[in-house]
Amino acid sequence: MHSLFEEQLVAEQMAAHRFIDSRINMDAEARSFFPESEIFEMGSGSYLQRLQQLKVELGVPVIASLNGVSPGGWTQHATELEQAGAEAAGARGLVLFNRFYQPDIDLEQLALSREVVLSTSAELPLRLHAMARLYNRTGMDMAASGGVHTGDDAAKAILSGATVVQLVSTVLQHGPAAFERLGGELTTRLASIGYQSLQEARGALSLDNVPDAGTWERLNYARLLHGWQSSR
Known part of the structure; x- marks a missing residue:
């Protein structure tokens, strides 16, 4: 599902409170015009309702996305998502990586x-590098996010260790x-390179399994720079 941003929820709640509560005492009878703001549903309610609907309607796991900015916000909203049926509530998996906000x-x-700038396959190598190094080291599943546009992109991610x-x-x-x-x-x-299943291919070219582990290490970057030659 799309991301649930804590600061967006807080901003919506504060704006609604300011709009309603500031008008409660405009005149002697104003309190009869506006109910207390607490009775309005604000925040993550619609997101949680949609999550519950998807759990009923779909036959695949439903993963909620939470972007929190405060310790309390993380725990509160994560608990709500888990209670609503999210498959990935808690730290059982990693997403590598969310894209930074990049205003121009x-x-x-x-x-x-x-402007929203969509990703391209050129963004994938950063994810491949991280997953190859983390594979079998965290005990968590890993999701490659960013740069997957073709079957070849997906194959590279799986071979690096993506779940x-x-x-x-x-x-x-x-x-x-x-x-x-x-x-x-x-x-x-995958079939063309000798793999009959995702499980068989997963992590086959990770740091632990690639013939030359140095190709995944930072030192290899220095070697590439020293060996670079202009094509002109």
Whole structure:
């Protein structure tokens, strides 16, 4: 599911309280016009309701996404998600990685440009590196998030140690058909390189299993820089 942002929930609640409570005592009878703000449902209610509906309607695990900013916010909302039926409540899995908020600058308007920039396959290597190093070291499942657009991208993530991959940008671009297309491409690619199942392929090229572990290490970056030559 889409992310639930703690600061967004707090902002919505505060705005509603200010709007209602500031008008309660505008005149002698004003309290009869507006009910107390506490009776309105504000916050994560609609998200939790949708989560419960998906649990009933779908035959696959439903994973909720929580972006908290305070210790209390994390624990409170995580408990609510777990009680509503989220499969991934608690620290049983890792998502590598959420993308940073990256506003740009519009030099013509001299203002911040806040556009949604979809990912490309070029963002995947950072995820591959992290998953390959963490595979079999945390006891947690890992989800590759960012840069998975093709079956080859998904195959690379699985070989590095990913349990699952997340698809957002390619689905926004191509619609739900992207799921079937990518699944078919992944199956074909793994079969072509000798793997008959995801379990067999998972982590096959992780730090522990790759023939030369140094290729995943930071030192290899220095070697690449020293060995670089211009193609001109």
